[in-house]
Amino acid sequence: MRLAPTGKNLRFYQRRFRQARMVARAIQSKHHPVLAHIIPMRRCNLSCSYCNEYDKVSEPVATGEMLRRIELLARLGTQIITISGGEPLLHPELDEIIRGIRAQGAIATIITNGYLLTPERIARLNRAGLEQLQISIDNVNPDEVSKKSLKVLDKKLEWLKEYADFDVNINSVVGGGITHPEDALTITRRAVELGFETTVGVIHDHGGQLDPLKAAERSVYDQILAERKPGLFAFAYDNLFHRNLIQGLPNEWQCGAGSRYLYICEDGLVHYCSQQRGYPAIPLEQYTREDIDREYSTKKECAPFCTVSCVHRVAMIDMIRNQPRESLFRLFPPEQPGGPPSLPPSVRLATSIFLPENGREASGARRLVRRAAMRVLGLRRGDGGTQR
Ligand code: SF4
Ligand code: SF4
Numbered sequence: 001m002r003l004a005p006t007g008k009n010l011r012f013y014q015r016r017f018r019q020a021r022m023v024a025r026a027i028q029s030k031h032h033p034v035l036a037h038i039i040p041m042r043r044c045n046l047s048c049s050y051c052n053e054y055d056k057v058s059e060p061v062a063t064g065e066m067l068r069r070i071e072l073l074a075r076l077g078t079q080i081i082t083i084s085g086g087e088p089l090l091h092p093e094l095d096e097i098i099r100g101i102r103a104q105g106a107i108a109t110i111i112t113n114g115y116l117l118t119p120e121r122i123a124r125l126n127r128a129g130l131e132q133l134q135i136s137i138d139n140v141n142p143d144e145v146s147k148k149s150l151k152v153l154d155k156k157l158e159w160l161k162e163y164a165d166f167d168v169n170i171n172s173v174v175g176g177g178i179t180h181p182e183d184a185l186t187i188t189r190r191a192v193e194l195g196f197e198t199t200v201g202v203i204h205d206h207g208g209q210l211d212p213l214k215a216a217e218r219s220v221y222d223q224i225l226a227e228r229k230p231g232l233f234a235f236a237y238d239n240l241f242h243r244n245l246i247q248g249l250p251n252e253w254q255c256g257a258g259s260r261y262l263y264i265c266e267d268g269l270v271h272y273c274s275q276q277r278g279y280p281a282i283p284l285e286q287y288t289r290e291d292i293d294r295e296y297s298t299k300k301e302c303a304p305f306c307t308v309s310c311v312h313r314v315a316m317i318d319m320i321r322n323q324p325r326e327s328l329f330r331l332f333p334p335e336q337p338g339g340p341p342s343l344p345p346s347v348r349l350a351t352s353i354f355l356p357e358n359g360r361e362a363s364g365a366r367r368l369v370r371r372a373a374m375r376v377l378g379l380r381r382g383d384g385g386t387q388r
Helices: 008-028 063-075 094-103 119-128 150-163 183-193 215-227 232-245 289-296 309-322 324-331 345-354 364-376
Strands: 035-038 080-083 107-112 132-137 167-174 197-202 261-264 269-271 280-283
Touching (some): 008 107, 008 309, 035 063, 035 309, 063 094, 063 261, 094 107, 094 119, 119 150, 150 167, 150 183, 167 183, 167 215, 183 197, 197 215, 197 232, 261 309, 280 289, 309 324
Parallel strands (some): 035 080, 107 132, 132 167, 167 197
Antiparallel strands (some): 261 269, 269 280
């Protein structure tokens, strides 16, 4: 049970409030990016065999340039900025970059292989204002495919549990030639034991695409879903995207890359995502609201078998935004055929406040609650309408 909101707990509630505001703003308007990945460092200290996102030679991007890019992203209205790589902890002034993100009002998160974490480094990340850290762990023991291994990283996880003021997510993976698929279950169990959030991803090929899972991988995947306690969106995500992908079936969805999601490479160019670099490859300073609006509905041929989960998650917000009731049925299927969607309490509350009731005008009391909620969340309009 969570204690009274003091110290660490207060920061926990502040993060939840900022996340709720992010979702509310993303639902209110489609004209800004929800999430951007930025790359301050292409170099990595590891060499995972499936990875096409690192090199062994590049220098860190100058901190002043990173702060300029963060300001440009903030001007476009970007709500979450995730520092990725390569290995971002290799950047000598990472803390300044995190501070820069917070100073612009965006949510600051990082994806790291965790190798360089120490108690002192975690304390610095706390002080800089980091809000979430994700480590993807591929196996229990290092092998020729990956050295992102539980055996190597377990002490780092214990330090994170003890010292981190930010949310920690441990991502395990299935597919992609990982030698021991059952390792993903061991990793998930350890993460749950330490009290971290968990996700499970499917490893894509160099084009961001996926082969169907083999029987042993599928069995591990099902067991992970049965044992873990997923967050709200992880649960919905599994219902929607993974269910098809693990069977090798396509997903029907609108990829918002280049619009609701931006990938800013080390050269400061905007790309669709890490797997589709080269499109549209426009310098960030020249990227405009017109580009964002165009890419919102640009059809991407790679979408049906895409495994880039962060772009899927952003798309889920737009599904709710564009077709609220249909999407809630897809994301939270009814327990009984013909029944209502099985909404978690927080989603039920949010929908009762913000969504119209079968096209009918909301009652006076509900309008008052909606206006108050929008004011608390800092939304611009006082009438509860969306900026279409
Ligand atoms: S640690 Fe991450 S960036 Fe580095 S090689 Fe492995 S997957 Fe790629
Ligand atoms: S569908 Fe979108 S996120 Fe997925 S690989 Fe293609 S451009 Fe990237």
